[in-house]
Amino acid sequence: MKNLKYILIPLAVIVIFGACEDQKSTFSDEPTLYLTGDAAQNAKADSVLFSFQLFDETLTNYDVNLVVNIAGEASSSARTFELEVVQEKTNVSSTDYTIGEFEIPANAYEAKIPVNVKRNVSGLDLSEENARLTFRVKESDNFGVGAEEYSEYTIAWCDYLIEPTTWSIIRYYIGPFTQARFKFIIDYTGYTEFSAFSPDGNIDYNKIYNFQGQLIGLLNEYNEAHPGAPYLNDNGQPLEFGSGLTY
DSSP states (O other): OHHHHHHHHHHHHHHHHHHHHHHHHHOOOOOEEEEEEOGGGTOOSSEEEEEGGGSOTTOOEEEEEEEEEEESOOOSSOEEOEEEEOGGGOOSOGGGEEEOOOEEOTTOSEEEEEEEEESSOTTOOTTTSOEEEEEEEEOOSSOEEOOGGGSEEEEEEESSOOOOTTHHHHHHHHOSOOHHHHHHHHHHHOOSOOGGGSGGGOOOHHHHHHHHHHHHHHHHHHHHHSTTOOOBOTTSSBOOOSTTOOO
C-alpha cells in the first residue's frame, strides 16, 4: 500500500501542473481599448451631442473629445492604435471633420483625441438634424478590441439648442424649455447650464428667484427697446419668464 501511495502522489502533481498549463495557454494579457466621451463636455456612455448654438455664428468649428481608454497596463513608451469609421452609423464625410493623432502617451491609461467638427456640413442642415460620426476600435499590433458594448462611440453635432439636463432645476420658475427661451438666457446672461442654482442637490430659492426677476427685467428692457416687435417664443407668441408657465 505504501508503494501505491508514493506512485499516486506524482501522478496528482502531474495532473495539477497540466491543468495550470492549460489555463495559462488560454489567458491573454494583451491590452485592449474601449471608447468613452469627455465628461467635461457632458458626454454620455456611448455618445455626445454638441450644439454650435451655444456660441455665436463666428465659431465655425469645434473640438469634441473622443477618449480612448486602456484596459491593461500602461507602457513606458507611447503606443499607436487604430480606429475605423462605422459607415452605416455615420452621415458625414471625411471633409466635415479632422481628428488628432491615434496615440496613447507613455505611462498613460487614456488619450483624449480631439475631433474637430465643422459647423457647415455638406448635404445637411444642422439647424434641423444632427451630423453623426461613429468610431469603432480596430485591432492593431499594440491593442486588441475590448468589451463589445464599449468598442463604438458616436460624436453628433448640430446647430440648434439642446435642452440641458439641468433645465429641470429652473423649469417651474423660468418656464419650459424652448429654443427662444434658452437663446435669450444664453445671450443676455451667459448661462448654458443651471447646476449653480442647486448646489449639493438643494435648490437655492433666493438665487433662483433673483434669476427669475433678472430675466423678466431683461426681457422688459428688450421689448421696450423694440416697440411693436417683442421677443418671440418658438410658437410666434411673445416670450415670457415666470412660475407655472406651460409654454
